[in-house]
Amino acid sequence: MIKTRLLLCCLLLSTTAFSQQRYEPNWSSIDSRPVPAWFEDAKFGIFIHWGVFSVPAWAPTDASVYEKYAEWYWWRLLDPKAQTYQNFNDYHNRTYGKDFKYQDFVKGFTCEMFEPKAWAEVLKGSGAKYVVLTSKHHEGFTLWPSAQAWNWNAVDVGPHRDLAGDLSKAVKEAGLRMGYYYSLYEWFNPLYKSDVKKYVDEHMMPQMKDLVTRYEPDIFWTDGEWEHPSETWKSTEFLAWLYNESPVKNEVVVNDRWGKETRSVHGGIYTTEYDLVHDQGSAGKKIEHPWEECRGIGGSFGYNRNEDLSHYSSSKELIRILVDKVARGGNLLLNIGPTADGRIPVIMQQRLHDMGQWLGVNGEAIYGTRAWSKSPAITKETKVFFTQKGKDLYVICTSFPDKAIVVNDVKKPSKVALLGFRGSVSTSGSGKGLTINPPQVTPANNPCDHAWVFKLENAL
Structure with missing residues (x-):
């Protein structure tokens, strides 16, 4: 009883100290705020890109990485410098006619098959611990009734429904954390094009604060920062408000996309995209800061x-x-792209289901783990990965090993097990080296598909 009371007191003191810290609107102060621990423990989240761009839902598949993004449809139509400018225009003119404006697509963003609880079940079944929805992409269309996006939001036009709010409620009721992607800039907003300062003060700032106070997100994930430095966006002013005054000041997680100089330098978690290398890109590296890779299934x-x-x-x-991202200390934010009528494509549901099945067996090697400091370098050819949790080491094999696995720099474990397998696992060796002899696995006793995990208890 005494120990329990002491623990509760410590937790209360820790929470109080965290909440009493006041952050100033400068990067030195903002960067001193720790990333809330829940994020690094969660490891796996689902990104959702959904908006008016979901109506044409088209991009060439043989272009460079960024040019494959269907959500950039409007921009590609009007940017003659784009590699795929002609591709988009040929498709658009052939399919809709050259006089058909992008804004007219909103009539097709009907979302009549959107069932938030059904989505939440799919998302939870994937094994993900958090969700990040595009509240507003670069097209400026908001999925909530934003006063700053009059007649260009999902309540005023299109589905006539608060999509962001409906999904947030269902996701939170399912026990997952809910977050929002928000684009700082808008391609064709007249105010942004004519007066950035006025756009920031009268449009962006009140819009972001409304989103936070209305839905109390666990994650605020910004993008579209690259045209201006963070000073222009008044990023540190917003973050000081978010950390000091907002209803989510203690738990909210933010990323590093707050100005053209901030990626992998300032903000909260660092972000990579399709494993592209930024200032401290993730490809093959262990990043010494909480980070997350975002990418689509396609x-x-x-x-x-x-x-x-x-x-x-x-x-x-x-x-x-x-496994690769978690073994290097990061999270994976895996994207799905729903249809304009509100369905998660079946192929995406199937992939999420399979990931959930795998995590149901092997989740303890992912959730709450950290990168093993003595892990061998990870390359594209790596087939054996390592994570650790306390004194336990997890050895994750992406192909079932056909020979013994030698693990160096560990103590003799108190127990070695293959997660989900009912039989025993034999080992040999002493001192700093350990040899794991894989058991005989058949279709009848195979614990999972795709990757297998050996748990070495008290090996560190």
Whole structure:
């Protein structure tokens, strides 16, 4: 009883100290705020790109990475410098006619099949611990009734429904954390094009604060920062408000996209995208800061009707991606792109289901773990990954080993087990080296598909 009371007192003191810290509107102060611990423990989240761009839902599949993004449809139509400018215009003029304006697509953003509770079940079944929805992409269309987006939001036009609010309620009721993606800039907003300062003060700032106070998100994930430095966006002013005054000041997680100089330098978690290398890109590296990789199941974030099976990662590939990111100390934010009528495409549901099945067996090697400090360097050819939790080490094999596995720099474990397997696992060796002899696994006793995990208890 005494120990329990002491623990509760410590937790209360810790929470109080965290909440009493006051942050100033400068990067030195803002960067001193720790990333809330829940994020690094969660490891796996689902990104959702959904908006007016989900109506044309088209992009070429043979272009460079960024040019494959279907959510950039409007911009690609009007940017003659874009590599795919002609592709988009040829498709658009052939399909809709050259006089058909992008704004007219909103009539097709009907969302009549959107069932928030059903979505939440799919998302929870994936094993993800948090969700990040595009509240507003670069097109400026908001999925909530934003006063700053009059007649260009999902309540005034299109589905006539608070999509952000409905999904947030369902996701939180399912026990997951809910977050929002928010684009700082808007491609064709007249105020942004004419007076950035006025846009920030009268449009962006009140819009962001409304989103936070209305839905109390666990994550505020910004983007579209690259045209201006953070000073222009008044990013530190907003973050000081978020950390000091907002209803989510203690638990909210933010990313690093707050100005053209901030990625992998300032903010909260660092972000990579399709494993592209930024200042401290993730490819093959362990980043010494909380970080997250975002990517789609296919080549696009927004739903792309032009993609076929060959453009989608398999369940095996997605599980390897998750393992790779977690073994290097990061999280995976895996994107789905719903359709304009409000469905999660079946192929995406199937991939999420498979990941959930795998995590149901092997989740303890993912959730709450950290990168093993003595892990060998990770490359594209790596087949054996390591995570650790306390004194336990997890050895994750993306192919079932056909020979013994040698693990160096560990103590003799108190127990070695293959997660989900009822039989025993034999080992040999002493001192700092340990040899794991894989058991005989058959279709009848195989614990999972795609990747297998050996747990070494008290090996560190």
